[in-house]
Amino acid sequence: MKGALTRYRIIAWIVGVVLVALVVVGMPLKYLGDDPVVVEAVGPAHGFLFMVYLVATFDLSRRAHWAFGRMLLVMLSGTVPFLSFWAERKVSREWVPAEEPAKSPV
Known part of the structure; x- marks a missing residue:
């Protein structure tokens, strides 16, 4: 479970x-600056990485026994x-135990 x-x-x-770079940098350059270089480079990378994200999310959801709606x-x-x-932060807080405060030696 920890590996997933x-x-x-x-x-x-x-x-x-990658998505923030695509939306914040690439899209304005393409549509306002008429320079599609960033979108052409980052767009396909985001598409591939998003597929990896879907697989990783599916793997984690099956191991954690999430409902289908939550996984979606x-x-x-x-x-x-x-x-x-x-x-990511919400999922991590649920599965990673909070650190306990340091106990005093007294």
Whole structure:
């Protein structure tokens, strides 16, 4: 389970960063600056990485016994800029135990 969560967290961050780069940098350059270079380079990479994200999310959802609706919502979070970061954090907080405060030696 820990390996599936780690894989999901890594790919969620990668997909999130690539999607933000595509939307914040690539799309304005393409439509406002008439320069599609970033979209042509980053777009296919995001498409491939999103497929990896879907597989990692499916793997984690099966191991964690999520309901189908929850799995679908987490998968869809990779399509909205910044939402994959929030979803990753929410999923991680559920499965990673909170650190206990340090106990005093007295």
